[in-house]
Amino acid sequence: MALVLTEEQSMLRDSARGLISDKAPVSHLRSLRDSRDPAGFSKELWHSFAEMGFAGLLVPEEFGGSGLGFMEAGIVMEEIGRTLMPSPFLATSVVAASALNRGGNAAQKSEYLPKVSNGSLLATLAIDEGAKHRPLQTSLQAVRAGNGFKLSGAKALVVDGHVADLFIIAARTAGAAGEREGLTLFLVNPKAKGVSIERTIMVDAHNAARIELANVEVNADSVLGEVDQGAALLDGVLDIGRGAVAAEMVGLSEEVFNRTVEYLKNRKQFGKLIGEFQALQHRAAELYVDIEITRAATMKALQALDTDVAKAASSVAVAKARAGTTATRAVQEGVQMHGGMGMTDQFDIGFFMKRARVCEELFGDASYHTEQLARARGY
Amino acid sequence: MSETEDVDLEQFRNETRAWLESNCPPEMRKPATSDADVFWGGRNTKFASEPQRIWFERMRDKGWTVPDWPKEYGGGGLSAAEHKVLRAEMGRIGARPPLSSFGIWMLGPALLKYGNEAQKKEHLPKIAAGLIRWCQGYSEPNAGSDLASLQTRAESDGDDFVITGSKIWTSYANYADWIFCLVRTDSAAKKHDGISFILFDMNSKGVTTKPILLISGYSPFCETFFDGVRVPKSHVVGTVNRGWDVAKYLLQHERAMISGMGERGVGRPLGQIAADSVGSDAQGKLDDSMLRGRIASFDVDEAALAACAERAVDLAKAGQAHPAFSSAMKYYGTELNKRRYEILMSAGGVDALEWESERSRQGARPRAWLRTKANSIEGGTTEVMLGIVAKRILDLPGA
Ligand SMILES: Cc1cc2nc3c(=O)[nH]c(=O)nc-3n(C[C@H](O)[C@H](O)[C@H](O)COP(=O)(O)OP(=O)(O)OC[C@H]3O[C@@H](n4cnc5c(N)ncnc54)[C@H](O)[C@@H]3O)c2cc1C
Ligand SMILES: Cc1cc2nc3c(=O)[nH]c(=O)nc-3n(C[C@H](O)[C@H](O)[C@H](O)COP(=O)(O)OP(=O)(O)OC[C@H]3O[C@@H](n4cnc5c(N)ncnc54)[C@H](O)[C@@H]3O)c2cc1C
Numbered sequence: 001m002a003l004v005l006t007e008e009q010s011m012l013r014d015s016a017r018g019l020i021s022d023k024a025p026v027s028h029l030r031s032l033r034d035s036r037d038p039a040g041f042s043k044e045l046w047h048s049f050a051e052m053g054f055a056g057l058l059v060p061e062e063f064g065g066s067g068l069g070f071m072e073a074g075i076v077m078e079e080i081g082r083t084l085m086p087s088p089f090l091a092t093s094v095v096a097a098s099a100l101n102r103g104g105n106a107a108q109k110s111e112y113l114p115k116v117s118n119g120s121l122l123a124t125l126a127i128d129e130g131a132k133h134r135p136l137q138t139s140l141q142a143v144r145a146g147n148g149f150k151l152s153g154a155k156a157l158v159v160d161g162h163v164a165d166l167f168i169i170a171a172r173t174a175g176a177a178g179e180r181e182g183l184t185l186f187l188v189n190p191k192a193k194g195v196s197i198e199r200t201i202m203v204d205a206h207n208a209a210r211i212e213l214a215n216v217e218v219n220a221d222s223v224l225g226e227v228d229q230g231a232a233l234l235d236g237v238l239d240i241g242r243g244a245v246a247a248e249m250v251g252l253s254e255e256v257f258n259r260t261v262e263y264l265k266n267r268k269q270f271g272k273l274i275g276e277f278q279a280l281q282h283r284a285a286e287l288y289v290d291i292e293i294t295r296a297a298t299m300k301a302l303q304a305l306d307t308d309v310a311k312a313a314s315s316v317a318v319a320k321a322r323a324g325t326t327a328t329r330a331v332q333e334g335v336q337m338h339g340g341m342g343m344t345d346q347f348d349i350g351f352f353m354k355r356a357r358v359c360e361e362l363f364g365d366a367s368y369h370t371e372q373l374a375r376a377r378g379y
Numbered sequence: 380m381s382e383t384e385d386v387d388l389e390q391f392r393n394e395t396r397a398w399l400e401s402n403c404p405p406e407m408r409k410p411a412t413s414d415a416d417v418f419w420g421g422r423n424t425k426f427a428s429e430p431q432r433i434w435f436e437r438m439r440d441k442g443w444t445v446p447d448w449p450k451e452y453g454g455g456g457l458s459a460a461e462h463k464v465l466r467a468e469m470g471r472i473g474a475r476p477p478l479s480s481f482g483i484w485m486l487g488p489a490l491l492k493y494g495n496e497a498q499k500k501e502h503l504p505k506i507a508a509g510l511i512r513w514c515q516g517y518s519e520p521n522a523g524s525d526l527a528s529l530q531t532r533a534e535s536d537g538d539d540f541v542i543t544g545s546k547i548w549t550s551y552a553n554y555a556d557w558i559f560c561l562v563r564t565d566s567a568a569k570k571h572d573g574i575s576f577i578l579f580d581m582n583s584k585g586v587t588t589k590p591i592l593l594i595s596g597y598s599p600f601c602e603t604f605f606d607g608v609r610v611p612k613s614h615v616v617g618t619v620n621r622g623w624d625v626a627k628y629l630l631q632h633e634r635a636m637i638s639g640m641g642e643r644g645v646g647r648p649l650g651q652i653a654a655d656s657v658g659s660d661a662q663g664k665l666d667d668s669m670l671r672g673r674i675a676s677f678d679v680d681e682a683a684l685a686a687c688a689e690r691a692v693d694l695a696k697a698g699q700a701h702p703a704f705s706s707a708m709k710y711y712g713t714e715l716n717k718r719r720y721e722i723l724m725s726a727g728g729v730d731a732l733e734w735e736s737e738r739s740r741q742g743a744r745p746r747a748w749l750r751t752k753a754n755s756i757e758g759g760t761t762e763v764m765l766g767i768v769a770k771r772i773l774d775l776p777g778a
Contacts, residue, residue, distance in 0.1 A: 131656035131728035132667070157729040201735040203745040208732075269525040279762050328721070335594075335752050339523050339760060340548045343593055343753045350594030350749070357724060357745070358732055365725060367669035 001307075003299045005075070012072055016079040019048060024085035026348045032086060033205035039163055040199075040207040041086040046119055054089065056117025058097045063113035065097075070240060070305040074247035074298065081251025084355050086206045088122050090248070091159040095241040096123035099168050102309070103185060103225035103233045112166065112187075123166040125237065126155035126211060133364040135170065135234060136178055140213065142171035142186060148219040149173070151186060151194075154212045157361070161209025162199035164190055169213070174228050183230040187222045188213070204354040236309040239316045242363045243305050246298045246316075246323035249359050253291050253323075253330035256352045260284070260334045267339075280337060287333055294319070294326040314376050317369040324366035327356040384460075391461050395468045402437045404430035408473045410646040412743060414599070417479045420509025422556045435509065438477035445483055445507045448491070452499055453507030459696035463689075473646065481550075482506030482513045484636040486559050489576075489629040493617040502578070514581070515633075516546040516560035516603060517626065523548075524763050526561070527570045527623060531605060533562035533577065540564070540577065540615075542585075542608040548757070552588040552601035555581050559629075565620050576622035579610040595749040596734075596742075630759065634705040637758045638712030639688055649719065650674045653726035670725055677718055684711055703771035710764035713754035720748040 005013065023045055032040055049055050058073055059065020066072075073094050080087055097116050100109060100123070115121035127135055140153025151171055158167070167188040175182030190197060194216040199209050225233040261284055264275030274280055301319035304312035331353035335342035342349050360366065407430050411417050415427050418435055426432040438444055441455060447462045448454025457465060487506050490499055505511040522529040531544025542562055552558070557580055565573030581588075585608040590598040617625045650665060653674060658666040665671040691708055694700040723744060724731050731748075733739035755761040770778035 128729060130658070131726075131730045133728075157732070200733050203732050203734045203742065205734075268521075269523060270528075271525075277762070279765070332717075332752070336755060336761070339756055340518065340753075343756060345592040345594055345596070353594070353749070353752070354745075361728055361732060365728075367667055367673075367725065370669055371667070 001303050003296060003303070009072060009075060012068075013075045013079065015052065016054070016076045017082075019052065020079045020083050020085055023048070024087075025083050026351055029084045029086060029205060029351060030348075040205075041088060041160075041163075045085075046088055049087065049089065049093075050117070050119025055093050055119040056097070056113075057093055059093075059101065059113050059117045063109060064117035065113065066117075070243055070302045071299070073240075073244055074302040077244045077247040078251035081248035081253075081355075082255040084204075084206075084252070084351055088160055088163075090241070090244055091124040091164070092116060092122050094244045095125045095159075095237060096166070096168055098240045099125060099185065099224060099233070099237045102236055107221070108187070108224065121166060122160060122164045123168060124158055124160045124164040125168045125170070125241070126158040126161065127170050127234075127238070128157050129153070129155055131156075133361065133368055135238060136180060136183075136231070138170045138172055138183055139177040140169065140171045142173045142184060144173075145217065148217060148222070149186065151188065151213045151216040151218060154210065156210050157200075158209045158211050159362070160207050161190075161211055162197055162207065166190070167195075167211070168224060170230065170234060180231040182228050183234060184227050185224040185230045185233060186218055187224055188216060188218055192216050192218070202358060204351070204358040206355065206358060232310075235313065238363055239309060239312055240305060242316050242320040242369075243298070243301045243312070245359050245362050246294075246301060246319040249323035249327040249356065250291070250295050250298050252352055252356055252359070253294070253327045256330045256334040256349065257284075257287055257291055259349065260337050263338055274337075283333060283337075287330060290326050290329060294322040297322045314373060317373045317376070320364060321366045321369035321373070324360045324369070327359065328366075331356045388460055388464060392464050392468065395465055396471075398441075399468055399472060399474060402434075403469075403472060403474045404434055406430040407434040407475050407477075409475075410473065411475055412740075414597070416475070418477065418509070419512055419551070419554070420478055420480055420482075421512030421554065422510070423554070424509070424512070434475070435477045439508055442507065444478040444509065445487065448487065448503065448507060452491075452503035453505075454503075459693075463692070478509045480506065480509070480512060481515055481555075481559075482511065485515060485629050485633045486513050486578075488632045489559075489625050490616065492628060493576075493625045497613075498578075498616060511556045512551070512554060514549050514552045514555035514558050514603075516549055516552075516558045518546060518548045519544070520547050524760055526626070527574065529561055529563060529574065531560070531562050532566070533564050533575060533610075535564075535612075536609075538612055539609045540575075540612060542577075542579075542605045542610060544605055546603040546605075548591070548600050549588070549603040550600045550757075552581070552603045553590055557581060558586075558603070559616075561622055561626055564622075568620065571623045573620055574622040574626065575619050576616045576625040577610055578614045578616065579608065583608050583610065585609075593750070594752070595746040597746065597750075631702065631705045633758045634709035634764070635691070637754060638705070638708040640712070640716060640754065649677060649722055649726070652723065656727055656730060670722070673725070674722055677715070677722060680715060681719075684708075684715060688712070701772055703767050706759070706764040706767040707772070709758060710755075710761050710768070713751075714761060716754050717751050720751045724748050 053066040054076055056065030057068050061067040100112050142149040142151045167190055169186045169188050171184055171186055172182055173184040194214045196212045197209050202208050264280055265273060267274045298319040301315040304315040334349050335353055338349055341347050418431050442450060443455045446455040446457045446465050450456040483506060490502060517526055519529050533540035533542045557578060559578050561574055562577055563573050564575040585606040587604045588601040590601050592598050654665055660666050691704055727744055731744045734742035769775045
């Protein structure tokens with residue numbers, strides 16, 4: 001498969017870019033933040049997303065979706081990254097939709113997927129418990145009770161957790177923290193008795209929550225996939241999420257880079273455009289190369305996911321690790337090359353730095369994925 | 380060093396240690412974690428706590444807010460060797476600086492070198508006693524890295540200058556009592572030759588400030604406007620039109636100070652802070668091999684930089700320092716401090732992303748992290764520092 005966009009993919013990019021840059025430039029995020037918007041995203045825009053077929057982009061056509069692939073999801077994520085638009089797209093349309101589609105039985109799919117496609121259901125995966133992303137460390141307990149289970153424990157960084165209509169919760173039904181065996185995914189209604197949700201206001205002004213479960217009762221039908229065998233499903237779903245976040249970070253990096261190069265062409269000091277100073281030229285050129293390499297690695301990962309999710313892990317680790325270091329570098333150079341201006345809230349560049357930091361933690365940072373690659377290669 | 384000097388210094392060390400032990404309140408032996416923990420002095424200042432007041436007053440009474448300034452100006456009159464001992468002893472118990480101010484770090488050294496007797500007598504004791512808080516009026520919208528192109532005008536009018544123009548990024552201008560300011564007194568001269576260094580009260584008619592919000596969500600600096608501000612000519616430090624010499628000398632002190640900024644504030648070793656949130660394996664190794672490597676190489680560089688900072692002070696006191704060396708230190712120290720906070724953010728993971736919660740102390744860590752991004756901009760950017768090293772130390776052509 002060529003690592004260039006097809007005609008259809010280019011059209012998809014253009015329509016996503018058109019909508020997002022028109023309706024949700026960075027000022028959109030700023031006003032949601034400044035008005036302390038209770039949802040933290042625009043419902044109206046989410047409806048437009050659904051109407052354009054983005055909400056159900058990954059959902060098979062039989063469930064009302066567009067039946068497209070991860071490359072296409074990455075294209076939308078990249079455009080989201082350019083303007084930092086807060087959107088349920090990642091949590092609902094990419095991660096949760098993939099979990100439901102890959103792990104769900106016929107009843108679960110036909111109950112939830114059409115609602116994902118028409119934008120009426122927001123869903124999210126709750127995975128991290130500690131400060132760092134360590135899926136196998138899951139220790140939220142699910143114990144058998146009657147015909148079902150009782151869930152107790154806590155999750156952090158649950159993306160869109162304060163607005164979700166459905167939680168997909170990774171829990172431990174057997175084994176100890178650190179083990180692959182004994183993980184199970186559960187579908188949990190956020191309104192169920194014993195669930196408490198605390199919206200966390202994050203550095204990037206995007207949406208997340210901490211949730212706590214105290215003896216939350218769910219029935220046996222709430223299991224997504226197989227009991228105790230959730231790790232494989234989870235691996236695939238997380239890799240899909242990682243590929244998508246890497247794509248967001250490519251968009252974010254490129255946008256910061258473009259803005260910075262623009263500034264180098266306009267700001268004058270010492271009677272010259274600062275872009276005339278070779279010290280800055282070379283750093284801009286290096287950053288360009290860095291972003292191009294990361295973009296290629298990300299496309300490669302998304303293609304690998306489209307080919308076979310179960311075999312994409314190494315490509316995804318490369319992409320997410322690279323995206324982390326590239327985005328970190330891009331935002332740091334962006335602030336530095338804007339001088340004092342880059343440090344002001346009034347200027348947009350800081351928003352990119354903040355979002356990049358959160359994306360870096362989401363589904364594993366560069367350290368995590370570098371370590372995963374080393375393990376996969378047997379050293 | 381002669382033997383008697385050695386003995387005297389040992390005695391000084393013992394006395395200082397004992398004095399600090401009984402006079403530094405325990406609360407003041409913890410790193411300052413927010414700006415409120417820092418005592419800045421000034422006309423409108425308030426102490427954040429009783430221990431902060433006690434600590435400040437005791438140190439002030441010994442002249443140890445400015446230990447190496449002459450006693451006649453409110454200082455402690457310590458020799459270089461004694462000052463080093465005091466710093467080491469304060470470091471040993473983690474004592475906070477009793478008073479932080481631009482007066483101590485920047486203006487004081489410049490006045491000691493370039494001020495006339497009347498100016499020293501007027502201003503230095505008030506800095507030492509924390510009575511007057513100063514701000515720095517250097518940068519302008521179009522004069523940042525190219526500071527010497529500044530346009531704020533000072534027109535001669537009898538015994539006064541009348542100042543008109545605007546400054547930007549003036550840290551704490553809205554809290555400061557006085558400003559040390561660069562103004563153009565000769566617009567016909569070459570850009571470095573028409574600048575004067577002048578002092579005035581921020582309450583003067585025609586001065587206004589407008590806070591600028593930082594990406595950290597705080598507002599520590601301002602736009603500062605001068606509309607016909609009348610200042611007596613006697614407030615010029617050094618010679619009229621030779622202000623650039625004073626400005627540069629002051630910058631050397633500012634840069635040395637910014638270079639060491641990261642030494643304050645964190646307290647525990649980074650690896651231990653990381654272990655709290657990341658965890659350790661059975662052998663006690665941080666449970667993230669890449670992060671562990673990053674922290675260890677940070678620790679190596681930090682320890683080496685500390686040695687270099689100590690040596691820089693010793694070289695300066697011995698008269699052997701290159702005057703531009705503070706630029707090398709400023710570059711390395713600030714880049715290192717940015718690295719420290721990148722590590723702290725990685726170590727904190729999800730917990731370090733919260734911006735408003737009680738649990739996160741209103742996002743103390745991410746806000747501090749964002750603030751460090753200015754370290755390589757304020758006081759002259761990293762690029763400008765490296766340019767100075769290339770030009771003034773390496774003598775490279777065209778640099
Ligand atoms: C192993 C090897 C094989 C080679 N094979 C061939 C060959 O087959 N055919 C052939 O024609 N040549 C060949 N070369 C020569 C090669 O192209 C030159 O060495 C190269 O172009 C650099 O020129 P120079 O050696 O004169 O160095 P200089 O141009 O003098 O450069 C010295 C240093 O200054 C730097 N520099 C120069 N200009 C700038 C600038 N504007 N900005 C910043 N830095 C600058 C350079 O990067 C370098 O670090 C070979 C060289 C090597 C080392
Ligand atoms: C938090 C903070 C506090 C500050 N406090 C004060 C204060 O109290 N008083 C005060 O007067 N000022 C203060 N400043 C201002 C500070 O000194 C300037 O921001 C700084 O000198 C850079 O100027 P600038 O912002 O105009 O950036 P510019 O000079 O426009 O620089 C933009 C970019 O171009 C680069 N660049 C410029 N020239 C060159 C060159 N020749 N070669 C290579 N790269 C170059 C810079 O390094 C930077 O990356 C503060 C700044 C900050 C961020």
